[in-house]
Amino acid sequence: MLADRPAPTKGGGARGMGARAKARHDGRMRYSAVSLFRQGLAGHTGWGQAWRSPVPQRSYDAVIVGGGGHGLAAAYYLAKNHGLRRVAVLEKGWIGGGNTGRNTTIVRSNYFFPESAAIYDFALKLYEGLSQELDYNIMLSQRGMLMLAHTEHELDMMARSVNAMQINGIDVELLDAKQVRDEVPLLNFAPDARYEIHGGFTQRRAGTARHDAVAWGYARAASALGVDIIQGCEVTGFDIIAGRVTGVMTSRGPIGAGVVGLAAAGHSGVLAGLAGFRLPIQSYALQAMVSEPVKPVLGTVVMSPATGMYVSQSDKGELVFGAGLDLYPSYAQRGNLPVEQAVVAGMLEIFPAFRRLKLLRAWAGLVDVCWDYSPIIGPTPVAGMFVNCGWGTGGFKAIPAGGWMLAHLLATGAHHPISAPFDLARFTTGRLIDEAAGAGIAH
Amino acid sequence: MLLIPCPWCGPRDEPEFQFGGEPAVRPISANAVSDARWADYLFLRGNEKGFHRIERNYGNFTRSFAVPNTFDTENIAANFKNGVLTVSLPKKEAAKPRTIKIESAN
Numbered sequence: 079m080l081a082d083r084p085a086p087t088k089g090g091g092a093r094g095m096g097a098r099a100k101a102r103h104d105g106r107m108r109y110s111a112v113s114l115f116r117q118g119l120a121g122h123t124g125w126g127q128a129w130r131s132p133v134p135q136r137s138y139d140a141v142i143v144g145g146g147g148h149g150l151a152a153a154y155y156l157a158k159n160h161g162l163r164r165v166a167v168l169e170k171g172w173i174g175g176g177n178t179g180r181n182t183t184i185v186r187s188n189y190f191f192p193e194s195a196a197i198y199d200f201a202l203k204l205y206e207g208l209s210q211e212l213d214y215n216i217m218l219s220q221r222g223m224l225m226l227a228h229t230e231h232e233l234d235m236m237a238r239s240v241n242a243m244q245i246n247g248i249d250v251e252l253l254d255a256k257q258v259r260d261e262v263p264l265l266n267f268a269p270d271a272r273y274e275i276h277g278g279f280t281q282r283r284a285g286t287a288r289h290d291a292v293a294w295g296y297a298r299a300a301s302a303l304g305v306d307i308i309q310g311c312e313v314t315g316f317d318i319i320a321g322r323v324t325g326v327m328t329s330r331g332p333i334g335a336g337v338v339g340l341a342a343a344g345h346s347g348v349l350a351g352l353a354g355f356r357l358p359i360q361s362y363a364l365q366a367m368v369s370e371p372v373k374p375v376l377g378t379v380v381m382s383p384a385t386g387m388y389v390s391q392s393d394k395g396e397l398v399f400g401a402g403l404d405l406y407p408s409y410a411q412r413g414n415l416p417v418e419q420a421v422v423a424g425m426l427e428i429f430p431a432f433r434r435l436k437l438l439r440a441w442a443g444l445v446d447v448c449w450d451y452s453p454i455i456g457p458t459p460v461a462g463m464f465v466n467c468g469w470g471t472g473g474f475k476a477i478p479a480g481g482w483m484l485a486h487l488l489a490t491g492a493h494h495p496i497s498a499p500f501d502l503a504r505f506t507t508g509r510l511i512d513e514a515a516g517a518g519i520a521h
Numbered sequence: 522m523l524l525i526p527c528p529w530c531g532p533r534d535e536p537e538f539q540f541g542g543e544p545a546v547r548p549i550s551a552n553a554v555s556d557a558r559w560a561d562y563l564f565l566r567g568n569e570k571g572f573h574r575i576e577r578n579y580g581n582f583t584r585s586f587a588v589p590n591t592f593d594t595e596n597i598a599a600n601f602k603n604g605v606l607t608v609s610l611p612k613k614e615a616a617k618p619r620t621i622k623i624e625s626a627n
Binding site for chain 1: 563564565566567569571
């Protein structure tokens with residue numbers, strides 16, 4: 079059932095698909111082998127802008143703050159699923175320049191609790207059809223993901239997680255040490271290895287996608303549907319009248335808004351502060367880095383929770399690997415040497431063959447970590463304002479679902495069934511979705 | 522902040538008479554407040570952009586600072602109750618505010 083990729087039709091649903099398909103490419107070049115060939119003959123001089131850069135209008139039906147993957151996806155699904163045309167995405171920098179451009183591009187849905195499995199697998203299913211839907215190659219590569227167990231106890235816990243995930247309908251398999259070795263022969267199976275490998279589990283449908291392409295693909299498709307994407311436009315305050323948001327103040331003047339969606343990841347707390355409420359999140363720097371490019375050596379994503387390291391090889395050949403959180407909250411969008419050293423050391427223990435590679439770049443994103451490591455999607459204390467944040471270290475894999483859910487909230491004012499458990503109210507009711515312990519994520 | 526009732530001039534701030542202040546967030550009792558208030562205390566954060574100072578810790582704790590000579594060093598007291606460490610540093614008489622009567626010629 080999972081293999082045949084059922085189109086997600088719950089809630090906001092796929093109404094009037096045909097009409098929309100026509101509208102999407104209104105006056106816009108369709109990307110195809112034919113257009114590539116034609117442009118090749120013309121010396122690639124005829125490619126148009128992928129999205130418009132309009133001057134902000136005085137007001138919109140819906141304003142989304144944050145032009146990363148989640149914000150752009152929300153705008154796209156607002157226009158596509160709900161037919162809203164007067165939608166703006168406000169981005170203080172450039173689109174996809176925050177965490178969308180700073181992650182390790184891993185997509186997966188192997189989460190422990192049914193609520194999490196539902197939302198992350200919804201995202202993965204949307205990812206599977208996204209290149210066709212957006213007419214933009216997001217370079218999804220379902221190369222699988224391998225989570226390592228370095229002790230017998232870890233393997234026992236992993237077996238329990240795998241059982242839970244299988245009940246949740248996620249395509250995970252438990253592997254013994256030999257199967258792991260067959261999958262990734264480069265791993266350190268030496269008898270004196272510091273981190274012995276006792277087994278692991280894999281999700282075959284997991285993999286990587288091109289991070290920029292996800293942002294640009296959503297931006298292009300949303301812009302074609304009439305969404306205004308306004309870059310270099312920082313929100314500096316909100317117009318709130320009698321507890322209801324009526325507009326946003328920006329560095330490019332005031333903009334009226336029927337409803338406002340916040341999708342600002344690590345800066346959600348800053349926006350909440352401007353709107354006069356607080357969120358149960360703290361912002362941390364999470365860093366990642368790439369090595370120099372080499373020929374294909376690693377055909378899957380490898381994660382090692384014990385060493386806080388995850389690595390995959392990009393299409394360019396660079397090893398893209400990431401780290402755990404900094405130990406203290408901060409807003410620093412930059413890496414630091416102690417974490418870098420720890421993660422490189424961890425990787426070299428597991429992949430001794432990588433020790434002669436040079437480190438090319440390191441950077442950090444600003445992640446919004448929630449106490450239960452699950453996102454916050456839902457209404458805020460301000461009427462007409464909705465939030466999609468708290469994805470912490472795993473927002474990229476959830477972009478299509480986060481956008482879909484925020485769009486549903488903005489259009490209908492009510493939760494999609496999948497997003498209902500992630501409401502802010504869970505901190506009052508105590509019904510937390512504690513993925514920090516359950517999902518076996520690396521940080 | 523603790524107010525000290527003064528019979529002549531009404532309530533006065535405690536730091537007028539001694540150096541002091543809350544060193545940390547005062548804990549509340551979960552059973553004594555509503556769920557919403559408890560969630561607000563336990564989970565919600567300002568998460569301000571900028572430097573964060575963390576001074577809550579488990580185990581041994583040392584914090585040193587220089588005491589100016591306006592303190593009454595003989596009467597410094599420390600009290601740890603309900604998770605809150607209160608250090609009171611009384612001011613010397615000479616450093617306390619005092620009233621100076623204006624003498625008028627006519």
